[in-house]
Amino acid sequence: MSTYTALNFSALPMLTNKPRQVVKSRNLQDKLSWNENALEVLIEFSGFQPLQVNQALELEKAEALLSATRARYACVVNDAQEFVGILPKQELYGRAAINLARDLNLPHKKISIDYLMIPLARLPIVSKQQLAASRIGDVVATLHRSGHDYLLVQDNGDIVGLIPALHIVEKTGESVQIPHHANSFVEIMQAVRHRETIE
Template structure:
């Protein structure tokens, strides 16, 4: 057996900077590689919450971890949707609470999430040659804040409008539209609730 040697200890510090404190990430342009705005789940595990988790519990988890979205899972621990923190105080969350006659914070994330089937899904190999502008154009065209990146039937990660705005300094203007029958009926009967 190969003998191992203990690593030499560095002087102890009471506090340390992160690389981001010393070198903030450079601003990217729409022509830069889309991989630079890709949240790769092979490198960083996403926040995962059960479909029955409440908005309050999920918000606490997201806030404590510094994340802006969570992947929603079913009983078999498979990802079935994505929910963004900024949606927790939006009109739809309030409407769901009113309809169920419960406080907004008690709404289940499964009711607020965007199901995977509604999100654009792109193969990872396509992302390899895409630019940030291509990802932004996809988000705009599909009217959603997330692109699911997959390899076959395995989710590899996501590209989000939030990450693009964070890295480029420019927001992606996405116009959300009603896509299900229930959303269309709500939009027609409650015009004041639509964006």
Template sequence: MVRRDRSFAALNTIGLPPEVSFRRPERPVMQPVTLEDGATKIMTDLDRVAALTTYPDASLHEAEQRMISGGVRLLLVTDAEEQVVGVITATDILGEKPVTFLQRYGGKREELRVADVMTPHADLQALRLHDVEHGRVGDVVATLRQAGRQHALVVDDSQGAPRIRGIISSTQIARQLGHPVEGDGRAHSFAELEAALVAAPA
């Protein structure tokens, strides 16, 4: 039963100040790491940071702008039910994939969609959260090197339906190890990153 013996007082209001901005969540501070540190230190935890997504029919320009505004280089590609159907990276957009697609199928670059250059679900590999929690930064570096990839998805399959829990980026690893990244935020080629990691402190 709802009690009706309490009265509520309206809160004071103010006019919205001119030139007002708005708060954004602070980006997690990237702590320095060594190759011997726990691998979770270089994982973007999607329990704490919202994943940025796009749709298969979004234009490449829209996907690129979403990456720029979010300060990321990878978007999860989802369907209408928010099921992950692939990923798209800045390299997919800015590299050879658009050129190759146009050479094969024709058309104009502005007509290209995310689905044309993304890595589809069937071609994706992921790490298990359990293994990342018990692994080291150096183990993840070795995994990325073996796969020849700049990113890795981390899946939590410990409780019911598996979900993507984290994203690991070679660019973030380089930054946390204290190695410079190109001014526009682009990752080194993995060969360059690997060479830098050889000299990283243990």
């Protein structure tokens, strides 16, 4: 059995480049092996825009957009059209969203998505050159080590694409289980509060 190595990644400060439309590297019916080149699972931003939502958008409207486009995530931008985060569809009705609505004393559908998005600065990022010299299994090891479902890819200082864990599942047919761990004080407090409510 092959051993895979997590890539060296770093967190990213806010960048001004905008995400562009997804272009898949190849369109084959056959499933990929984890030993194949990692570029095979890269979703590149080029040409035109993927689903983008403003960080002030309310959850109800964001859900309608995600459902209408059948997108699993949206790229979140601020008022200056800077790419600031990723909004996974599954977060819209997750435990964090429900707790947040309660804590803010707001109807769930009125929460703005900037509370639920994953800021880019928290996501791991690697260079496209690193990716080109790696295997899909190395990307899985990187996601596993980072505790996140998304890996950002940069080239010459710009974000040029990303790799969602679910995209790897689709392309390879293999299970990708990411151990999510708290990375901030807020996440730790939410985890503690949830544990107390169950006990």
